[in-house]
Amino acid sequence: MSERPRHAPPAIRLDGLTKRFPRFQLGPLDLTLEPGTVLALVGPNGAGKTTTLNCMAGLMVPDGGGAEVYGLHVDPARTEYRREVGYVGEESGFFLRWTTGRNLRALAELVPGWSDERARRLAERLDLPLDKLVGKLSRGNRTKLALVAALAHGPRLLLLDEPTAGLDPVVRAEVLDVLWEITEDGEHAVLYSTHVLSDVSRLADELAFLRDGRLVLRSGRDELDERWRRISFRLPGDVDPELPGVVEHRRVRAEHQVITRDAEATRQRLGSLGAEAVETSRMTVDEIAVQILKEGHHVARAAN
Amino acid sequence: MWRALRIELSYSRWWLLGGLGLAVGVAGIVSLIFFAVGAQGPPHHAAAGIRGMFLMMAPLIVGFVILTYRNEERRARLLMAGPITPRQLAGAAVLLPIVLFGIGVVAAALTLGVDSLVTGRLEVESMHIVGYVGGLILMMQLMGLVAQESIAAHRQQRLRAAVTGWGGFVVAVLLLAALTAAGAVAQGPMTWPMLHLGNLVVAVLAGVGALALYSHRTDFTS
Numbered sequence: 001m002s003e004r005p006r007h008a009p010p011a012i013r014l015d016g017l018t019k020r021f022p023r024f025q026l027g028p029l030d031l032t033l034e035p036g037t038v039l040a041l042v043g044p045n046g047a048g049k050t051t052t053l054n055c056m057a058g059l060m061v062p063d064g065g066g067a068e069v070y071g072l073h074v075d076p077a078r079t080e081y082r083r084e085v086g087y088v089g090e091e092s093g094f095f096l097r098w099t100t101g102r103n104l105r106a107l108a109e110l111v112p113g114w115s116d117e118r119a120r121r122l123a124e125r126l127d128l129p130l131d132k133l134v135g136k137l138s139r140g141n142r143t144k145l146a147l148v149a150a151l152a153h154g155p156r157l158l159l160l161d162e163p164t165a166g167l168d169p170v171v172r173a174e175v176l177d178v179l180w181e182i183t184e185d186g187e188h189a190v191l192y193s194t195h196v197l198s199d200v201s202r203l204a205d206e207l208a209f210l211r212d213g214r215l216v217l218r219s220g221r222d223e224l225d226e227r228w229r230r231i232s233f234r235l236p237g238d239v240d241p242e243l244p245g246v247v248e249h250r251r252v253r254a255e256h257q258v259i260t261r262d263a264e265a266t267r268q269r270l271g272s273l274g275a276e277a278v279e280t281s282r283m284t285v286d287e288i289a290v291q292i293l294k295e296g297h298h299v300a301r302a303a304n
Numbered sequence: 305m306w307r308a309l310r311i312e313l314s315y316s317r318w319w320l321l322g323g324l325g326l327a328v329g330v331a332g333i334v335s336l337i338f339f340a341v342g343a344q345g346p347p348h349h350a351a352a353g354i355r356g357m358f359l360m361m362a363p364l365i366v367g368f369v370i371l372t373y374r375n376e377e378r379r380a381r382l383l384m385a386g387p388i389t390p391r392q393l394a395g396a397a398v399l400l401p402i403v404l405f406g407i408g409v410v411a412a413a414l415t416l417g418v419d420s421l422v423t424g425r426l427e428v429e430s431m432h433i434v435g436y437v438g439g440l441i442l443m444m445q446l447m448g449l450v451a452q453e454s455i456a457a458h459r460q461q462r463l464r465a466a467v468t469g470w471g472g473f474v475v476a477v478l479l480l481a482a483l484t485a486a487g488a489v490a491q492g493p494m495t496w497p498m499l500h501l502g503n504l505v506v507a508v509l510a511g512v513g514a515l516a517l518y519s520h521r522t523d524f525t526s
Contacts, residue, residue: 058384060524093381096373106382109307110308111386112386
């Protein structure tokens with residue numbers, strides 16, 4: 001993550017962002033994203049990830065709260081805002097009976113700051129055929145086209161809605177490579193939604209977990225890696241001890257297995273209890289995400 | 305707004321040219337048939353009217369195709385990659401059928417003009433029929449936009465807008481019916497002006513209504 005100059009506005013600032021639907025409400029959502037940071041929005045279907053990104057991209061008008069990009073209010077009509085933001089959504093509205101190249105030329109007329117040279121380089125880098133009709137493109141190539149379209153004007157903020165969903169492993173790797181190269185310079189901020197959690201380990205600096213329209217937890221990827229552990233141990237007697245940080249506890253007679261979000265505190269407590277055969281193992285991002293979202297579900301339901 | 309409109313028309317130019325080409329072809333065949341049957345055939349103003357009608361209707365019918373593609377391909381998502389206000393997006397949507405109507409008017413006027421030059425007669429009745437049918441189709445397209453935006457407003461929980469849209473739709477239909485009936489009853493020189501006025505009033509109301517409803521959308525994802 002790059003150092004942000006003093007007084008420089010964050011890449012994203014959400015202040016109580018709210019969007020209401022008949023059976024769902026997003027927010028109020030408070031979120032800040034520093035320049036140069038990659039934040040993954042993680043959550044099950046219907047958690048509010050796409051709605052958040054649509055509100056940021058100006059495709060949906062929020063019912064409450066504010067949203068800013070580099071200090072600019074989200075305003076689809078504002079040229080400065082459009083220059084800063086590149087968006088890859090589930091659908092991009094391309095002209096299906098035109099070739100990819102013709103679509104890019106049309107976008108060049110619409111998008112401020114568009115660079116044909118950058119578009120050409122990206123298309124080459126992604127091996128995107130420019131002479132094929134968009135309607136005949138595979139899902140992977142359509143994603144590549146959407147990426148080129150989102151990046152050709154050199155935006156500082158990228159909003160990506162499930163960019164790798166439904167892609168075969170080869171195309172997914174290509175797309176992730178490009179995103180990795182873009183974010184490597186530390187100048188681009190990226191907010192992307194995903195439930196392909198293996199992507200998270202590769203790209204994200206931070207994770208924000210959404211459930212039922214609410215932010216359940218936001219944490220650095222390294223912090224999650226450090227703190228979450230699966231610990232098995234033996235304690236004499238039929239007791240379920242109170243252990244700090246534990247979110248799941250299974251016991252068969254004296255054999256225990258716990259999942260903790262504060263491994264250090266749990267281990268200390270186990271030491272003081274005289275636990276034997278203590279074994280600690282790392283957890284994958286997927287496993288951690290499942291635990292956090294399960295917990296978040298309880299929190300959200302209790303609040304309702 | 306103009307850029308968005310221009311790109312959409314450019315995307316559909318082959319449809320448009322194909323439609324006009326087909327209309328010219330049909331008009332040619334009609335002319336040949338009328339020429340072949342000669343004096344025993346229908347009156348001359350009918351031939352002129354049919355030719356003009358095809359040329360007027362072609363771009364308007366293509367308009368239905370263009371609007372369907374635009375909705376299917378969720379064009380608003382692409383157009384919003386550039387700096388554009390909801391009002392400009394709405395303007396592009398409303399202007400599209402009006403521009404196509406304009407193309408139809410020019411094409412029909414050309415054929416009727418050539419016809420009057422050849423025959424030395426100005427077929428006023430034919431011009432009224434062609435203008436009336438063209439206006440009717442334009443009005444229907446704009447009413448379609450009002451219906452589409454009323455449904456969108458309902459989906460977006462803008463209930464007052466949805467009710468206003470549907471209310472306006474019903475009032476426009478009643479108004480059209482009243483003016484058409486008045487035109488039919490009037491008989492004589494007032495008939496055509498009343499019928500054209502009915503189309504014009506409803507088309508303007510529908511255009512303004514669609515513009516207002518679209519401009520206040522809160523969701524541009526569909």
